[in-house]
Amino acid sequence: MTRTSSSDAPVVAGAPAPAAARPSRLRSAGRLLAGRVVSAVVVLWGAATVAFFAQQLLPGDRATVILNIRTGRAQRRTPEELEPIIAQFGLDRSVLQQYLDFLRGLVVGDFGTSYQQFRPVTAILGEQLAATVTLSLVAIAISWVLMVVWVTLTAGRGPRVGAVGSGVDVVAAGLPHYWLGIILLLVFALGLRWFPVMGGTGPAGIVLPALTLAIPLAGFMAQATRTEFERALEQPFVVSARMRGMGDTAVRLRHVLRHAVLPAVTLSGWALGATLSGAVVVESIFSRPGIGSVLVTAVNSQDLPVVVGVVTLVAVVYVVANLAVDIAYTLIDPRVRLS
Amino acid sequence: MTAIDTAVRFERAERRDVPPAPRLRVRGLDVGFRVDGAVRRIVSGVDLDLAPGECVAIVGESGSGKSVTARSLVGLTGRGAVVEAEELSLHGRDVRRFRSRDWRRVRGREVGFVLQDALVSLDPLRPVGAEIAEALRLHGVPRGERRARVLELLAAVGVPLPELRARQRPGALSGGLRQRALLASAIALDPDVIIADEPTTALDVTVQAQVLSLLEERKRRGASIVLISHDLSVVARLADRILVMRSGSVVEQGPSTDVLRNPVHDYTRALIAAVPSAATRGRALSPVAPPAAALGSSRPAPAAADAPVLRARGLVKRFVRPDGTETRAVDGVSFDLAPGETLGIVGESGSGKSTTAKLALGLEEPDAGTVEVLGEPWSPLPESRRRERRRLISVVDQDPLSSFDPRWNVERILVDALPEAERRDAARRRARVRELLELVGLPEAVLARFPLRLSGGQRQRVAIARALAPRPSVIVLDEAVSALDVTIQAQILDLLTALQRSSGVAYLFISHDLGVISHLSDRVLVMKDGVVVEEGTAESVFERPAHPYTRELVASIPDLPLAASAS
Known part of the structure; x- marks a missing residue:
């Protein structure tokens, strides 16, 4: 049998030249x-x-x-x-x-003039948008804390704890904002008087509105994270880490969590948009200033330059959030090469 | 080598005078798992002593309880486990009283644990250096010293360019480097007991040899090793004593040469006889006879003048890597496959053997070269012209589960593979399906079952029945027995041999396992980096390898020091 061996040396499959790795990564x-x-x-x-x-x-x-x-x-x-x-x-x-x-x-950043208020739309949005975006970001941060603590405590701890854990996830994810907001307001502001009843923009004023947005979101993200968390706990690298002498909690925090949060990171980009619209209800319950009330008034009165301005700015926020999500994703999982 | 032998013998001589206290002592170990309130016993009555510098191997097939036993030794049996023992002591301390904090101090420092394939046994998101440093951190090595120690450890397990490799993640390393890094993380604190659970499974044979010599070196330096494996040949090289486990109990144990040469228990005999090698050619591997239907009458003797059923000439397949460079996965491969013949293609991962199979099947188009089936052009040819002749060439994959539609039952899977004429006619269809089941030795009851509910061996039988359904001239078997336990593998190999004898089908048999290849193949191609480096009859390739790479491969086949004729 004739064996045709080509004259040029076969390209040996192996690791790419190490020196080239970093610059090409920066370029990409x-x-x-x-x-x-x-x-x-x-x-x-x-x-x-x-x-x-x-x-x-x-x-x-x-x-x-x-x-x-x-x-x-x-x-x-x-x-x-x-x-x-x-x-x-x-x-x-x-x-x-x-x-x-x-x-x-x-x-050039000119959104026109409001029909109703005789003022530039940018000025109106500037006053209100900051309050809403702050509320959204605080809500997302709180929901991450709630979600991580809850999932780390309850995931992969046997059928009973797991059932309680995921049961709470589902209930939390299903809570409507207007109901949850009013309950929080009645209990913690009117009843216990821990927080002011009327919003205001101070740090104390943001806690209840942010919690109203954060609790359903935390439940929603926890559902996605819990599945991944339990999958990661079953992986052999977890056993390897335990065999090195690592404790259960340390394994959960240092190894498993990193694998498990990826879906929640993706959800967070979407969540920023969702909390902006959720803010409409929450801001009116807690009488907070914000883009929500501006938008509702503008739509009702057909103040179109304001509506267009809000829509465009929300789109900006969405785009920025998703870019941040992509960057966070590659930081957490460096194997991912976005293309 | 002689120096080492002397050293070992010397150590043994010393031991005879004052038997050293075993580092690990187990008496009457029972392990069960709580399922719905009841305790299901997985391991019962295991006794084990591990002396300094000794290697004890636990051998058994999947489900025999060997891994559960190993994990119980370090208190990580798993959720819902009930571990009971008359004695369970490590370095003279009773570990049954250990609390989780005590265990954490022991794991990594006194007992190192190596799992199989480091691709999943090391955290894929972290650099391997961080994983090794973690072991050091957990046991109190100050931050400043860790980096230097990590590099030292990587160098000690033979990883070249340790500084670079420490920064890379497991996915960027080859299988061999990964497994070494995993070993480095297990021995970071220099534990004197190492438990290795299938440390070489899924590794190429040359890499397997490297990992085994690393373990051998640790042993020489005084470490005691518990080696868990399903592979007797791996165990033979390293173990001083062997425990054979089956369904949770030790059925036989003793010095490894005794167990391998003079097995007492039937199961041990069957295990040893099931290992395929050049010496077992033409012999049945399994005591379970292949189905009578498969044996048929006699082999339609392939005349030497017969035209080849499959002919490949100068096949080339190029791939472009993500970084833009081009690589030739297959580079100038030619072969002929005669009717009724088995041509083995052997090579390590990345050698191009699977791509060659895909080219032969017409699933990939060659960049150069041609494939002919039964003397007529096959590839390159438009798929529409190939389709009606597809029945001539079938395939059996490594993992049949993923090649079955999980929502189809076995009957539908088989019917789907029948030629149109047979499929249309209800009576012929039923008869042929029954015939296929008989050929592969499956009861009719499996027809209604779904692939997920079949055992690995049954699945592979269904896959073979499906491949036989269109009465092909060639079956391409791509790692078709690689995922099976050795006794099941023996049955499938016997079945393949019988089917070939009775039907005269030709096999293109692709495997990384030299034992399987040398058992089954009439002729062998050895591939490396897409090129055929050697070819010839199985006998000549394995007994008189000419190419240096083939010699390296053959030398890394672990020997089974068997009596001349086992059983």
């Missing part, structure tokens, strides 16, 4: 970041565009609507009354032109 991280920024811009443009054309599709004459909002009365308007409004908002131009103007405004 840079390429990754650039790709993410491009896709983020596309997402934001899409969100803004949808918001803009949605307002074009609303029934009624825009100028009439604006004038009615300002005066607070719903009535027919004469062309003479409408003329200054049309001129002010450039409503006589083509939709395309208005759209391009709108995009130009977004690029």
Whole structure:
């Protein structure tokens, strides 16, 4: 039998040249970041565009609507009354032109003027957004603490403890914000007087609203984490660590947890968006300032520049959150190469 | 070698004068697991002594209780375990009274534990250096000294470039380096008892030899070793004494040469006879005879002039790695497979043997070269033209479970593989399915069962029945017996031999296991890095290896010091 052995040396499969590993990793991280920024811009443009054309599709004459909002009365308007409004908002131009103007405004950070408040949308959002984002971030942080402690204590401890653990997860995940918020308010603010009844922006004022958002989220994340946690506990590397003399708690915290939190990290990106919308209910229960109440008022009164501004900013938050999730993911599991 | 032998003999001579206290002493060990209130006994009445510098092997098949026994020795039997013993002492201390804090001090420092495949036995998210340093940290080695100790340990177990390797994660290391790193983490505190639970399972034979010599070296330096394995040949090399376990009890124990050469218990005899090797060619490995149907009449003698059923010429398959470089997984492979012949392809992981199988099956298209089946072109050819002749060539994989649809029962699996004509006709279909079951020795009751509910051996029989269903000329067997216990493997090998004799089907048999290859193959191809480095009859390749790589392979086959004819 003829054996054709090629003249060029066979490429020996093995570890890549070690020196090349680091720079190429940096380069791929840079390429990754650039790709993410491009896709983020596309997402934001899409969100803004949808918001803009949605307002074009609303029934009624825009100028009439604006004038009615300002005066607070719903009535027919004469062309003479409408003329200054049309001129002010450039409503006589083509939709395309208005759209391009709108995009130009977004690029330079000008979201237009509120119909109702006669103030720039950016100013209104600036006041309120910080409060809501703070609430969301605090809520997510609290839910992580609750989730990690609860899962580490109850996962993989036999059928009885496990049933209690996952039972609590399910109940917590199913609690509606408005009910939980009111219960917390009645018990801890009105009953025990540990926290102020009326919100305020101080550290004490944020605890109950943040808990209201955090408890269902913690239950939800715990369900995903618990499955992974129990899977990781069964892995041979856990036995190896125990055989080295590591205690059960140390194994859980130093080895297992890192494997188990990956799904929760993914959920956190989504959770930031979910808590922003959950904030609408919570802020009204605890009378907190925030984007939620701004959005509700704006939608009710058709104050469209504000609505568009909120939608776009929420999209920004989402995009940033997901980028942070991706980075956290690669830090926790360095084997993951995002492409 | 002679110096070492003398040293060992000297040590033994000393021992005869004053028997040293055993480091580990076990009497009447019973282990059970609590299931729904009742205790299910897994291990009963195990006695074990481990003297300084001694290696005791526990041999048995899956489910024999050997791993549970090993874990009970370090108090990590698992949740719901009930461990009872008349005596269980380590270094003279009664460990039955140990609390978890006492155990933590013992594990790692007095007893090192090595598990199988480090890919899963080391935390895949952490650099291996951190795993080794963890053992040092747990036992109070100050932070400043750990790094240097880690590098020392890696060097001591023969890891080249320790500084680089310490920073890498297990996934970036080869199987051999990984297993060494795992060993380094187990011996970091220089324990004088090492428990190794299947330390070489899933490793290539040359890597296995390296790991065994590392353990041998620890033993020479005075460590006592408990070696758990299903593989008698691994055990033969290292063990002074062997315990054979079956369904939770020790059925035989004694000095390893006695147990291997003059086995007393039937089960031990069956285990030893089941190990395939060049010496067992043409002999049945299992006392269980293959089904009568498989034996058939006689082998339709393949005339030497017969045209090959499968012919490969100059096969090349390239792959592009993630970093952009190109690698040739298969590089200029040619072979002929005659009717009724078994061609073994042997090689280590990454040698290209499985890719060769895929090219032969027409599942991958070659970048160069051709495959012919029964003298007609097969690959490269559009799949549509290949499809009607697919029945000529079947496949049996290593893990049949993943090649079955889990929602199909055995009957549906087999019917699906029948040729169209037989599938349509209800009477012929039933008859053929029954015939296939008889061929592979399965009862009709399995027809309604699902793959998940079958044992490993039964699954492999179903896979073989499925491969036989279209009456192929060639069956490609890719590591088809590698995941089976040795006695089950023996039955399947006997079955394959019988089926070939009665039906004249040709086998392309791919394996990393040289024993299996030399038992079954008429001719052998040895592959390394995608290239065939040696080929010839099984006899010539294994008895007179010409290529240095083949010589290395053959030299790493662990010998079984058996009596000339076992059983």
